[in-house]
Amino acid sequence: MLEAQHAALAEDGCISYAFAEALREPGHYLVVQRWRDRDALDAHYRSEAFFRYQASITPLLVRESELTVHEVWDTVRPVDSEARTLPRDDS
Numbered sequence: 001m002l003e004a005q006h007a008a009l010a011e012d013g014c015i016s017y018a019f020a021e022a023l024r025e026p027g028h029y030l031v032v033q034r035w036r037d038r039d040a041l042d043a044h045y046r047s048e049a050f051f052r053y054q055a056s057i058t059p060l061l062v063r064e065s066e067l068t069v070h071e072v073w074d075t076v077r078p079v080d081s082e083a084r085t086l087p088r089d090d091s
Contacts, residue, residue, distance in 0.1 A: 001029070001057075007049035008033070013040025027062065041069070 001019045008017040013036035022028040035041040044050055058065075 004049065004053035004057075007047075007053070008044060011040070011044055011047060011049070013037065014044065038071070 005017050005019060008014050015034035015036060017031070017033045020030045020032060022030065033041070033044075035044065054065075
């Protein structure tokens with residue numbers, strides 16, 4: 001997965017690309033990606049790196065891979081994360 005992440009990040013139009021494991025479902029991974037535009041995403045899915053990743057991961061899957069694309073037109077940060085002070089539990 002790390003190789004796939006590095007390959008995607010090197011592609012034109014890739015802003016971010018990261019894998020995450022679902023907390024209550026060990027072995028269930030999500031890929032969170034940001035691309036400059038739909039053309040860049042489509043080019044990624046046609047890339048040699050994507051085909052290599054699919055070929056290497058498919059035999060390891062315990063269930064079928066599922067792909068859902070969410071198109072987001074705007075991103076906001078409703079809370080300034082730098083300004084927050086979180087309480088510490090020193091017990």
